[in-house]
Amino acid sequence: MFVLMSAFKAGEVDPGNTTRKIVVIGSTGRTGRLVLDEGVRRGHSMTAFTRRPERLEGVPRLTSVVQGDGRNLDDIRRAVAGQDAVISIVSSEGRGPTTVMSEVTRVELDAMREAGVRRLVSVSVSAIEGRRPWILINLVRWILRKPYADFARMERLITLSSVDWTIVRPPYLSNGPKTGRVRTQTGRKDLPHGPYHISRADLAATLVDLAEDSQHVGEVLLVSELRKSG
Numbered sequence: 032m033f034v035l036m037s038a039f040k041a042g043e044v045d046p047g048n049t050t051r052k053i054v055v056i057g058s059t060g061r062t063g064r065l066v067l068d069e070g071v072r073r074g075h076s077m078t079a080f081t082r083r084p085e086r087l088e089g090v091p092r093l094t095s096v097v098q099g100d101g102r103n104l105d106d107i108r109r110a111v112a113g114q115d116a117v118i119s120i121v122s123s124e125g126r127g128p129t130t131v132m133s134e135v136t137r138v139e140l141d142a143m144r145e146a147g148v149r150r151l152v153s154v155s156v157s158a159i160e161g162r163r164p165w166i167l168i169n170l171v172r173w174i175l176r177k178p179y180a181d182f183a184r185m186e187r188l189i190t191l192s193s194v195d196w197t198i199v200r201p202p203y204l205s206n207g208p209k210t211g212r213v214r215t216q217t218g219r220k221d222l223p224h225g226p227y228h229i230s231r232a233d234l235a236a237t238l239v240d241l242a243e244d245s246q247h248v249g250e251v252l253l254v255s256e257l258r259k260s261g
């Protein structure tokens with residue numbers, strides 16, 4: 032691990048330097064890994080927070096790996112202190128009742144407030160309010176109603192907080208390649224038309240874009256692949 036020295040405090044943007052210190056909570060997940068790769072590729076200082084650091088062995092050029100559980104304030108404090116931005120991509124396993132997303136978020140917000148870190152980019156799910164494509168989404172929403180209830184709790188905590196937040200709601204996630212063709216929508220609950228999917232690689236790039244500056248602060252952002260005709 033190496034330490035980058037900066038005259039700028041956490042959360043302040045150095046206008047002459049576009050390099051950011053970004054911590055990823057949920058870093059070993061399928062999207063989390065791609066966020067680490069994308070951030071490193073852009074020259075950012077990337078910190079990975081995970082319960083399972085062995086899964087990151089061999090990942091090149093990370094600034095640090097912090098081991099811990101996202102529900103533990105001391106663990107998250109160690110990861111968040113000194114960062115410019117937090118990207119949170121936490122998900123529970125299975126379809127049962129859970130409080131993981133809301134618990135981790137509550138702890139992230141406490142740690143960010145203590146450390147003076149302002150920027151939070153957090154991944155939720157489009158289906159908590161989306162209605163299209165309606166048969167499929169209603170089925171998914173019913174099957175996953177218990178985890179989705181916790182995503183709703185997570186979103187409430189974030190929107191009531193005073194950090195510079197952006198909530199990103201993707202539809203179905205694929206493992207396809209990065210296309211760079213991403214559609215973003217704010218101020219609405221639903222995507223007006225398909226495609227109703229996005230690759231994890233495109234989602235990862237969008238999350239890093241958001242962590243780089245203050246675009247879409249205080250907004251819920253629907254993202255999906257941009258259809259070829261535009």
Ligand SMILES: NC(=O)c1ccc[n+]([C@@H]2O[C@H](COP(=O)([O-])OP(=O)(O)OC[C@H]3O[C@@H](n4cnc5c(N)ncnc54)[C@H](OP(=O)(O)O)[C@@H]3O)[C@@H](O)[C@H]2O)c1
Nearest residue numbers: 057058059060061062081082100101121122156202203204
């Ligand atoms: N699958 C879909 O089609 C779909 C659609 C819309 C939205 N989403 C959402 O998009 C996001 C990304 O999905 P994905 O498939 O890439 O995720 P994933 O592979 O399931 O990864 C989930 C992450 O959650 C983290 N996590 C779980 N419990 C934690 C805890 N107690 N403390 C800290 N971290 C914890 C895990 O971190 P560690 O193991 O590293 O600790 C893991 O990296 C998720 O929020 C998912 O719900 C998915």
